Amino acid sequence: MARRAVEQELSRERIMDAARHLFITKGYRGISMRSIGQHLGYSHGSLYYHFKEKAELFYAIVVQDFNHLARLCELVTKSPSTEGQTKTEQLMLEFIKFGLEHPHQYEIMFMLRDEEILAYCRSEQAKCFDMFDKIVRGFLKEERHPLESNPSLPLSMFLGIHGFISFYIQDRLTFEEILPAAVAHVKMLSQSSYRLTS
Template identity: 30%
Template structure:
């Protein structure tokens, strides 16, 4: 019985991993249960035992990605419980790191736009929104302490998100001027985002430029030609 449960768990994992790769490479229209089945060596019937349709697969991948991002956010926030400015910076860095290190999830979560996909379930959306809530709570804490100018923290959280999403999207698409080092671009994007919430009397409070992880640099930036 235990072996059977493990086998089913492994099959579900294989389905999701294969679907994730197909979605990123060929898009929503190119994803079919038959193609997934062929790729993992099972029948399409076996896929349907785990997922009713490809929308259910798509939703499961979004949910997985959101949970991974939330775990990264919680870890980042926990390092600065008493300093909302440093906490905001840590959350920004965690967001960018997630986007670069988990690029397939990121593209599915935020960059894929199927025209005819079923609506994302409300309960899953509420869980996904916890990521935005962590940003809003940090801004609200900073505003209450007089360290951040964020009278509308939910609006501010969406502004932070949109700024970081723009930066990550450009990096993933290789659309950043190749004369700009990726670390410098990321540092500047985060610094300007945070600076927008600092009271006028405050100078920017950001850490030094940090190097990218070797994997992210090798995957996205080494050997690029001129940016479009």
């Protein structure tokens, strides 16, 4: 009975939200299951009902954040084109927007260098890039872009927007504050892609 009450009250989602906050503010090595439990006002034993260890909890957060980004990118494929922008540019802007509106999540997903947790991020990063690559290739085909002459183009675009996010994320600027720079950047990446293949 007591376990059922804890399960209902202390949900998996609530644990993940608290742990994400602690991972961001104190770092992966700086927290333990005990400190997460204390933060939530529960014994750390109640967390083990949902997660066997800290690494499993961290991975669940990483997967959730990558799934959120994937949903946003998929929405671009279903939304109507914006006047003055290609679908590829819209996709890159959506990616930048996610990075700047969710800086802590983006840092966990793409910028942590802790060897202990890097393996958990690498597989999800690879899936994310594969999704980005597939969507970009589809858009470029629709736009009659000569992609065959530069097959690494989606990777170049991905690295271009990642560099942009990495630069601006340090200043904690909002997407709206850097929107003109973001639009100019994706236009430059898009126009450069045509020059590289012509």
